[in-house]
Amino acid sequence: MFKRSFVLFQKASSRMPPVELQYKNMLKDPKGKYNAFKKVHLPNRTWPNKEITKAPRWLSTDLRDGNQSLPDPMSVAEKKEYFHKLIDLGFKEIEVSFPSASQTDFDFTRYAVENAPEDVSIQVLTQSRDHLVRRTVESVKGAKRATIHTYLATSDVFRDVVFNMSQDEAIAKAIETTKLVKSLTKDDPTMQDTIWSLEFSPECFSDTPVEFAVEICEAVKNVWEPTVENPIIFNLPATVEVASPNVYADQIEYFCTHITEREKVCVSVHPHNDRGCGVAAAELGVLAGADRVEGCLFGNGERTGNVDLVTVALNMYTQGVSPNLDFSDIESVIEIAERCNKINIHPRAPYGGSLVVCAFSGSHQDAIKKGFTKREARNEVAWKIPYLPLDPKDIGRSYEAVIRVNSQSGKGGAAWIILRTLGLDLPRQMQVAFSGVVQDSADKLGRELKTEEIAELFKQEYIATSDAPIQALDHYELAKKNDKGDKQIDAGLAINGQNVPIVGSGNGLISAFVDGISKKFNTKFEVANYSEHSLGSGSSVKAATYIQLKYLNREGEKAATWGCGIDGDVSQASLQAIVSVLNKLVAANEISI
Incomplete structure (x- = not known):
């Protein structure tokens, strides 16, 4: 009957006039207003055949870029707590503030300088203006390790629309700022107790002609005179994500293969997430030669956020590569990020979301349960569990959170919970029978059942109580x-x-x-x-x-x-x-x- 009805529908629909889509604000043809990004000519690209085999250097910019994006910025107390959490997680480079922006930021920078371990570099951001640079350097005076981060917009649209600056003028400004930073830091005899690093960002690198990005960075490098032991950092940010991640990777590889004295250069990527591809852009950027990744825990940042460092790090971990960051207690990381940022982690966010290790679907639950059963029987070391790319216990989550039961759940879900809570390994036909009991209860309540409720249902249904007749x-x-x-x-x-x-x-x-x-x-x-x-x-x-x-x-x-x-x-x-x-x-x- 269904098949015949479907055929009749097909015949009827073939006689219907085509429906014209009604556009209100979106353009029917967006070409002209929006044009495809011009790709980099890189016929001999090598990054597609590479794989990530070691962790990059990490920079957390939660306290600067992340905090800068918040409607309600962190208090000083919250920034201090967040700062120490980042250190506990293993970050060795932390961008803490824009110290010339306010006295509050300056004072917090001083706190970071005075409380950072010897192997942690404090990074601060400054615009390319004389008095702001001086104030910024003053904020990190006495630090064991400090990185001065300068930036200058290099994309055609920013130079034209915002700054009315030519390419030559931009290069001259970058050189001028670099000379000033150098004179105030590593060339100053009174500043020799600090290991000074320079980071320069050709802002909007993703929308900058790659040839010009290389040219301006070469000029900065020549002034700074980096060494192999203390390389200059060139941050190549997708300040605005304007193209697909493969294009960004081509831009990174072009830069890495055209900058001179590559051994004296640390290439850093800072992808934003305007197209939703920040994580992919970071990973492909590392394949293309980047040495460092900048971002925030869970991807907080302006507009759609910047790259989610938790996801990038744990993606590496699930490929057998140690990220050199410790997320063994991810719940504590989530707690502090949500409380200090006043932004909740999405329940379906990779790794950090409250539901990412939970299965409600009956077929998913059954596959997971069978995976655990076989793993225990075989005493396997390699992690091979359907639907779970990461062992929840590795990040401090219990197996009880893996399967949660509602009216959509099948026999495997309820059986898993009974196994984990009561130790009872139900035979398959009993699993089927009990799942019906659970579904009926979930339907009546109209919600997910708690673990203790499912255990109590089993006892009531199948185990005689002491007051039974x-x-x-x-x-x-x-x-x-x-x-x-x-x-x-x-x-x-x-x-x-x-x-x-x-x-x-x-x-x-x-x-x-x-x-x-x-x-x-x-x-x-x-x-x-x-x-x-x-x-x-x-x-x-x-x-x-x-x-x-x-x-x-x-x-x-x-x-x-x-x-x-x-x-x-x-x-x-x-x-x-x-x-x-x-x-x-x-x-x-x-x-x-």
């Missing part, structure tokens, strides 16, 4: 009945507090007991499925038994239900599982007591 007594006798191997059981049940004898026969304990209850309750019971496993270890080990009984319900239809028993004795656990089924049938008015 039927209780298994802890003594029985099993004796040989005849030469055919049949056995007879003499056992008992406590029904509403009264001891009731149970006598039955079969080829073993369970079949004999089931025969006995069939006679007692005048209902034919059969064992449909049986499974058991040990629970715990050592002297406290117990047996967990799962039994499914078939029976005829009051309408005369075949039905089946499960029970679970837990006891130090496997036989007693089996009897308890059967008794839990009886209690369910009493509650459902299927049998009478």
Whole structure:
């Protein structure tokens, strides 16, 4: 029927006139107003065949670029706390402020200088103006390591629209500023206790002709006179992301292969995220030859943010490359970033999002559960779990957060939670049955079920409680009945507090007991499925038994239900599982007591 209806729809739709899209503000043809970015001519590019094999140098600019982008900037106390967290994570280069912008920024820079470990370089940003440069250098006086970061817009549009400056004038300005910084720092005899570095950014590098970017950086380098031991830093920022990441990589490789004295140069990338490709741009930039990556934790920054350093670092980690940054306790990093930035991490943000290690889909949950089961059985070192590229425990998250259950969840999700919380490894058919119970509950509540709620549902559904009307007594006798191997059981049940004898026969304990209850309750019971496993270890080990009984319900239809028993004795656990089924049938008015 569906197939025929679909064919009829196809025929009808083929006769419909084409729908003309109605544009309001977007242009039907954006060409002319927006033009494709002109690519770099780099026919012999090498970056596509490379791979990342070691961590780059990292620069956190959370306290400068990140803070600068906040509607409500950090307080001094928050900046101090954030600063120490960055050090704890392993950052060795931290851009702390724009010290000439305010007394607050200047004072915080002094705090950073006085509290930074010896191997951490304090970086400060300044515009290319004489009095601002002097104020900036003054802010880091006495630092063990300091980097003065100067910048100058080099793109055609910025030079034309903002500064009305020619390329030659831009080069002259960059040289002038570099000479001033040099005279105030490494050439000043009173400043020799500090290891001075210079970072120069041809701002809007991503929109700058690469030949000019190389030319202006060459001029700056010649003035600064870097060494192999202390190279000059050229930051090549995608100040505005104007093209796809492969174009940015071509620009980086062109620069790396055309700048002279490459061994005296640290190429740094600072991708913004206007096109949503900041992480990809950083990774391809490293493939193209970049030595350093600048960004913020979780990508905070102006407009759509800058590159997310957590993602770049953990991407490397999942490829077997140590990032030299420690995110073992990512929850504490999230907490301080959210509180100090007053911006929440998106629940689906890579690695940091609250939902990224959680599966709600039934098929996803089943695959994850099977992955963990096989990993434990094989005792594997290599991480091979479906849907989880990173072991949550590596970043301080528990496995309990991996699978969360709502009405979309299947058998694997609920079974995973029961395994992790109660230690019970449910047989597959029982998983199917229990998932129906969980879905019904989730539908009624209209929300996700908590772990403790799922565990409690299982106990109510499958394990007899101490106040249930039927209780298994802890003594029985099993004796040989005849030469055919049949056995007879003499056992008992406590029904509403009264001891009731149970006598039955079969080829073993369970079949004999089931025969006995069939006679007692005048209902034919059969064992449909049986499974058991040990629970715990050592002297406290117990047996967990799962039994499914078939029976005829009051309408005369075949039905089946499960029970679970837990006891130090496997036989007693089996009897308890059967008794839990009886209690369910009493509650459902299927049998009478």
